[in-house]
Amino acid sequence: MSSENALLEEYAQREYEHGFITDIEADSIPAGLSEDVVRLISQKKNEPEWLLEWRLKAYRHWLTLEEPNWHNVKFPPIDYQASVYYSAPKQKPKLNSLDEVDPVLLETYEKLGIPLEEQKVLANVAVDAVFDSVSIVTTFRETLEKHGVIFCPFSEAVQRFPELVQKYLGSVVPYSDNFYASLNSAVFSDGSFCYIPKGVRCPMELSTYFRINAQNTGQFERTLIIAEEGSYVSYLEGCTAPKRDENQLHAAVVELVAMDDAQIKYSTVQNWYPGDAEGKGGIYNFVTKRGACRGENSKISWTQVETGSAITWKYPSVILQGDNSVGEFYSVAVTANHQQADTGTKMIHIGKNTKSTIISKGISAGVGQNSYRGEVKIMKGATNARNFSQCDSLLIGDRCGAHTFPYIEVRNTTGKVEHEASTSKVGEDQIYYLRQRGLPTEDAVNMIVNGFCKEVYDVLPMEFAVEARKLLNVSLEGSVG
Amino acid sequence: MIATENDAYQESFNQFQTEQSATAPAWLTELRQAAMTRFTELGIPTKRIEDWRFTNVKSLAAKPYQNVQSISLASGDAEELLQRAKLDDSFHRLVFVNGHYVSQWSTQHELPEGVVIENLASSIRENSGDLQERLSLETSDEAAAFIALNTAFVNDGALIDIPEGVVLDRPIHLIFLSVESGQTVCHPRNLIRLGKGSRAAVIESYLGREGEGYFTNAITQIELDKSADLDHHKLQHEQTDSLHVASTHIDQKDSSEFRSHYFSFGSLMARNEINCMLDGGEIVATLNGLYMPTGEQLMDCRTRIDHAKPNCNTYELYKGILDDHAKGVFNGKIFVHQDAQKTDAKQSNQALLLSDDAVVNTKPQLEIYADDVKCTHGATIGELDENALYYLRSRGVSKDLARKMLIFAFANDVVQGVEIPAVRQHLETILLSSHGLPDV
Numbered sequence: 001m002s003s004e005n006a007l008l009e010e011y012a013q014r015e016y017e018h019g020f021i022t023d024i025e026a027d028s029i030p031a032g033l034s035e036d037v038v039r040l041i042s043q044k045k046n047e048p049e050w051l052l053e054w055r056l057k058a059y060r061h062w063l064t065l066e067e068p069n070w071h072n073v074k075f076p077p078i079d080y081q082a083s084v085y086y087s088a089p090k091q092k093p094k095l096n097s098l099d100e101v102d103p104v105l106l107e108t109y110e111k112l113g114i115p116l117e118e119q120k121v122l123a124n125v126a127v128d129a130v131f132d133s134v135s136i137v138t139t140f141r142e143t144l145e146k147h148g149v150i151f152c153p154f155s156e157a158v159q160r161f162p163e164l165v166q167k168y169l170g171s172v173v174p175y176s177d178n179f180y181a182s183l184n185s186a187v188f189s190d191g192s193f194c195y196i197p198k199g200v201r202c203p204m205e206l207s208t209y210f211r212i213n214a215q216n217t218g219q220f221e222r223t224l225i226i227a228e229e230g231s232y233v234s235y236l237e238g239c240t241a242p243k244r245d246e247n248q249l250h251a252a253v254v255e256l257v258a259m260d261d262a263q264i265k266y267s268t269v270q271n272w273y274p275g276d277a278e279g280k281g282g283i284y285n286f287v288t289k290r291g292a293c294r295g296e297n298s299k300i301s302w303t304q305v306e307t308g309s310a311i312t313w314k315y316p317s318v319i320l321q322g323d324n325s326v327g328e329f330y331s332v333a334v335t336a337n338h339q340q341a342d343t344g345t346k347m348i349h350i351g352k353n354t355k356s357t358i359i360s361k362g363i364s365a366g367v368g369q370n371s372y373r374g375e376v377k378i379m380k381g382a383t384n385a386r387n388f389s390q391c392d393s394l395l396i397g398d399r400c401g402a403h404t405f406p407y408i409e410v411r412n413t414t415g416k417v418e419h420e421a422s423t424s425k426v427g428e429d430q431i432y433y434l435r436q437r438g439l440p441t442e443d444a445v446n447m448i449v450n451g452f453c454k455e456v457y458d459v460l461p462m463e464f465a466v467e468a469r470k471l472l473n474v475s476l477e478g479s480v481g
Numbered sequence: 482m483i484a485t486e487n488d489a490y491q492e493s494f495n496q497f498q499t500e501q502s503a504t505a506p507a508w509l510t511e512l513r514q515a516a517m518t519r520f521t522e523l524g525i526p527t528k529r530i531e532d533w534r535f536t537n538v539k540s541l542a543a544k545p546y547q548n549v550q551s552i553s554l555a556s557g558d559a560e561e562l563l564q565r566a567k568l569d570d571s572f573h574r575l576v577f578v579n580g581h582y583v584s585q586w587s588t589q590h591e592l593p594e595g596v597v598i599e600n601l602a603s604s605i606r607e608n609s610g611d612l613q614e615r616l617s618l619e620t621s622d623e624a625a626a627f628i629a630l631n632t633a634f635v636n637d638g639a640l641i642d643i644p645e646g647v648v649l650d651r652p653i654h655l656i657f658l659s660v661e662s663g664q665t666v667c668h669p670r671n672l673i674r675l676g677k678g679s680r681a682a683v684i685e686s687y688l689g690r691e692g693e694g695y696f697t698n699a700i701t702q703i704e705l706d707k708s709a710d711l712d713h714h715k716l717q718h719e720q721t722d723s724l725h726v727a728s729t730h731i732d733q734k735d736s737s738e739f740r741s742h743y744f745s746f747g748s749l750m751a752r753n754e755i756n757c758m759l760d761g762g763e764i765v766a767t768l769n770g771l772y773m774p775t776g777e778q779l780m781d782c783r784t785r786i787d788h789a790k791p792n793c794n795t796y797e798l799y800k801g802i803l804d805d806h807a808k809g810v811f812n813g814k815i816f817v818h819q820d821a822q823k824t825d826a827k828q829s830n831q832a833l834l835l836s837d838d839a840v841v842n843t844k845p846q847l848e849i850y851a852d853d854v855k856c857t858h859g860a861t862i863g864e865l866d867e868n869a870l871y872y873l874r875s876r877g878v879s880k881d882l883a884r885k886m887l888i889f890a891f892a893n894d895v896v897q898g899v900e901i902p903a904v905r906q907h908l909e910t911i912l913l914s915s916h917g918l919p920d921v
Contacts, residue, residue: 070531072848380837395852398819408843408860413834416863419845425852 028087033080035059038186041086045155045189048162051169058175058185065179072371072403073311073340075247075284083249085187085220143203149233150195151206154222157193164195168226172255172292172319180251180313181288184220188253191221196231196262205461207236223254227262229295234265236464247275247310252287260295260322265303267464271471272308277366279338282310289316293325293351301328302345303459305468310339315373317346320354320382327356330456334472335368335400344374344405349385349415358389361453363472364400375407378415385415393423394452396445446473487521489545493666494633497548501636508613509605509635516632523626535810535842536781541724541750546666546696548634549579558690559660566686566718569903572654573598575639579659580667582637590651595644598653601670602637615672618702624728624754631668631700638670638699641683645676645706652682652712652901659689659697659723666696673701675709675737682712682901687747689720694749699727705737707761712740714904719747721776728754735761742899743770744908745780746915752781759786759793759821770799771895773915774807774839781810788821788851795825800895801832802888803839810842815856817849824851828858833865833891889913 029040038059042052067078144151150161158165175185192208208223227233250272256264266289275282285308291300302316318327329345347356362370372391393402404421426448434444450457450469457465494517498510505513525542526533559578563586567574575598576586582600589598604612616635618628639655657669675681689695697719705711719725725748731739745751757766772780786795801809811830832841845858865887873883892912899905 393849395849395854398822398852400852401848401850403846403848404858405846406844406860408841408862410832410834410841410862411837411839413837413839413864415834417861419843419858419860421845421847421856421858423847423849423854423856425854 028084031082031084033083033085033187037085041187041189044086045158047158050166051158054170054175055186058182059187061176062179062182062186065182067179071313071342071373072369072405073313073342075311075340078247078249078284080183086189147200147203148197149200149202150193152193154188154191154193154224157224161193161195164226165193165224168224168255168257170255172257172290173253173288177288180286181253184222184251184253184288188220188222191223191252193223194225194233194235196225196227196233198228199230200228201231202233205234205236207238209238219248219250219252221252223252225255225264225266226257227259227264227298229259230261232263234461235267236461237266237268238271238467247282247284249284250286250309252289254287254289254316256291256300258291258293258295258298258300258325261297262295263299263301264291265301266291266316267460268302268304268306269464269468269471270304270306270308270312274308274337274339275310277337279310282339283308285309285312285314287314289314290319290346291317291327292319293322293327293354295325296322296351297324298322299326299328301326301330301459303330303456304332304343305456305460305464305471306331306333306341306343307468307471309341312339312341312343314343315345317348318356319348319350320356320385321350323351324353325351326354328459329356329358329360330459331360332363332453332456332468332472333361333370333372334363334365335370336365338367340369342371342373344372346375347377347387349376349378349382349387352381352383352385354382354385356387358387358391359455360389360391361456362391362393362402363396363449363452364393364402365396367399369401369403371403371405372421373405376409376417376419378410378412378417380411382412383414385412387415387417389417389419391419391421392452393421394449395423395425487524490630491517491521493546493548497550497634500550504606506605506608509616512613512616513633513635516629516635520626520629520633523629526626532783532812535808536750536752536779538724538726538750538752541694542696542726544664544694544696546664549581549661549665549667552578552581552583552661554578554583554660556660559658562658562660562688562690563656566656566658566688568654568684568686568907569652572652572684572903574654574656575600576656577637577639577658577667577669579661579665580637580657580669593647593649595642596647596649597640597642599640600637601635601640601672604640605636615702616670618700618730624726624752627698627726628700628728631670631698634668635670636668638672641671641673641681643675643679643681643709645678647676647679649679649681652684652904654684654686656686656688657697657699659695659719662692664693664695666698669697669699671699671701673711674704675706675711677706678708679706680710682714684714684716684901684904686716686718687725688718689723691720691722694722694724695720696724697727699725701727701729703729703731703739705731705733705739707734708736709734710738712742712900714742714899714901715744715753716904716907717743717745717747717751717753719751721747721749721778723748725751725753727752728756731755731757731766733757733759733761733764733766736763737761738765740767740898741769742895743768743782744895745770745772745774745782746911748780749777750779750781752783754783755785757784757786757795758789759795760789762790762792764790764793766793766795767898768795768797768799769895769898771801771892772799772809773802773892774809775804777806779808779810781812783810783812783814785814786816786826788815788817788824788826790820791822791824793821793824795827797828798895798898799830800892801830801841802835802892803832803841804835806836806838808840808842811860812844812846813858814846814848815858817847817851817854817856819850821851822853824854824856826854826856830858830860831891832862833888834862835864835888
């Protein structure tokens with residue numbers, strides 16, 4: 001490699017530091033999607049008959065659906081037959097401890113900044129790492145099991161706790177929910193399963209790290225979290241992918257169930273590969289996330305920092321069924337270069353005295369397009385429901401766009417809904433002020449942007465807040481000056 | 482399937498074209514035919530179309546409405562309605578019954594030189610000016626089907642031309658009545674043009690009589706040249722069994738000012754669109770509206786503002802009061818194009834729900850492609866303020882009266898924006914009577 005190339009490489013690396021490819025032998029099935037592929041995936045996972053049936057129902061339903069086109073993002077049609085629907089790193093079939101994990105894999109995670117071994121000792125975070133389609137390792141399992149908390153790969157849960165999975169799978173996001181959720185239901189490969197028994201406060205934060213590695217694969221993971229009466233869990237999710245020129249599809253489904261007095265806090269730092277500066281490559285992140293506050297006084301809180309992906313299409317929602325339940329949505333979405341995001345939330349108020357808060361911060365730079373799309377619905381029985389929404393957009397450069405599409409529907413006189421939105425740019429006077437005090441322009445912009453997002457960072461778990469701040473700075477690198 | 486619903490319109494259209502064939506210029510026959518073809522292609526919008534998601538217009542629009550070719554004025558209904566519609570005898574007045582101009586009921590006071598206030602049908606007969614161009618309205622927007630339908634049947638309406646520098650001191654009142662028996666439809670088309678630095682005020686009133694339910698499909702096109710100033714009012718008092726679909730299209734040039742006041746009281750289903758194109762710098766546009774559906778009424782208010790050039794300011798305030806089983810829909814779009822730097826756009830929508838069976842759907846929408854802009858929108862939905870109620874009650878005002886006072890105050894915000902005293906008084910009277918307040 002010539003020195004010039006090396007330099008270029010280095011420069012590219014700086015833009016997206018998780019863009020490396022792990023050279024590991026993978027067990028993949030040929031590209032394409034058919035009933036046989038669905039059966040094959042199910043067979044590879046050694047799944048019970050009911051799950052296969054469920055997958056097939058989803059697949060058949062998916063065939064009748066058309067891709068949604070109401071969103072404010074543009075991309076060439078996706079060839080669903082060109083994607084690989086199952087890819088697993090080849091390794092020993094069963095793992096008992098970290099020592100048995102392929103060292104190459106562990107190295108990958110170390111590069112990503114989650115040294116599993118180290119964490120075992122130092123950090124008080126239990127990690128479930130998902131590599132392409134399968135879950136690699138789950139740390140801290142014993143500690144968790146002592147408290148009765150189940151935290152394991154989805155495929156393992158299917159084997160070990162089939163009755164729990166069967167009871168809750170698809171109960172929040174049914175297989176017929178939407179185009180991408182149906183696709184996921186048919187071909188989902190793995191993900192995390194988490195069950196917090198009655199009255200237990202999960203002793204540590206749970207975390208899943210997703211990584212797409214293989215070429216031409218789609219990642220379709222499914223996460224299911226059940227918090228029984230009076231329990232509490234904080235769950236973190238992080239994602240990365242290598243740099244490739246093709247667009248890769250990521251269509252995940254996350255279902256949360258909170259019973260009486262239970263609380264789930266779900267935080268995401270999404271940093272899939274966003275494509276290069278010309279908009280080539282990158283992940284299509286089409287995700288369905290929904291939580292159900294089934295019980296009284298339950299609470300579900302979504303926090304997301306979306307810096308990656310070529311296209312983001314996700315609307316983490318809360319169904320506020322139980323009386324006095326609370327739904328929250330805090331979001332920072334960044335679109336730089338050619339990135340596009342159409343993201344927001346849905347708050348469906350069904351129970352009495354339900355409350356929801358929506359804070360959405362959109363940042364657009366380069367030719368990025370950022371849309372907030374949200375719905376607040378107050379049903380007839382939802383007496384004294386309250387909602388407050390705030391959507392702010394920050395524009396950096398004159399070729400980007402910021403858009404808001406809030407839908408509000410109220411069917412109860414006692415419902416109170418407030419929605420505010422504002423759009424502004426990073427002021428020249430603000431930058432001037434900071435530069436005057438000796439800060440380079442880039443740092444000044446970072447400081448302003450981080451201040452703009454403060455409300456969201458404040459609710460992120462500590463280690464995520466640090467990462468989010470760093471990510472944001474990297475994403476916006478070079479967008480000013 | 483579309484074909485069957487449109488059969489009544491098609492049949493009506495064929496008859497209309499035959500009758501018009503003797504008098505209509507060739508270009509108009511062609512224009513109407515092309516529009517009818519376009520309407521047949523598009524069909525009546527269904528709820529599957531995003532912009533019609535909350536308004537099931539098909540249930541009402543697909544009825545076999547009859548186009549009224551000539552009016553009899555035999556019953557006394559028309560005169561009675563006219564008396565109700567009149568605001569002030571000092572206004573210039575054009576009256577249309579079922580889409581046809583009635584000269585004996587219209588009054589025109591002395592006009593400054595060059596001012597044209599006449600009916601479209603007579604201009605078409607004279608084939609004057611650039612009518613062909615003005616009537617070929619672009620039909621790319623969401624009301625495309627109804628615009629095409631209006632153009633297919635285009636025949637009459639008001640034509641107003643104010644030349645450069647003229648300030649019209651008397652408002653122009655346009656009254657549209659639907660009185661003929663049967664399920665009738667009319668398609669009024671109004672063309673308003675203000676020259677450089679001119680100034681005028683226009684009021685549109687829509688009324689109808691009780692019967693089998695009629696349909697009004699109106700379009701108003703407004704062109705404002707540089708520094709022109711127009712105060713536009715629309716009072717929608719249609720009968721509560723009717724369908725009202727209307728769009729107002731405004732094209733503004735540099736430094737012009739436009740104020741729209743929309744008041745929606747009538748119709749079973751009323752859909753009103755205002756499309757404002759700010760095609761110049763330093764423009765000011767103010768869009769205010771009040772919708773008060775009760776019973777089974779549905780009112781769908783939509784505004785779209787296109788900031789195409791820099792340094793324009795827009796202000797928007799829409800308020801809704803909903804009672805019984807009423808439905809209110811608000812959709813406010815603001816587009817800020819790439820060149821529209823230094824845009825200042827403010828939008829606010831507030832809705833008051835008085836019944837648990839009423840439904841509000843609100844969608845304020847901002848699409849911004851420029852960076853140096855100030856855009857805000859706010860939407861609130863709720864019931865009457867408990868503290869305000871308590872305050873009034875603690876001063877000896879009965880609960881019922883306190884409620885009514887607060888409702889009146891809520892709506893009055895929009896009414897106070899009206900500058901013409903006769904119009905404002907008319908609205909205040911309606912507000913007071915609709916909530917049973919004693920005259921103050």
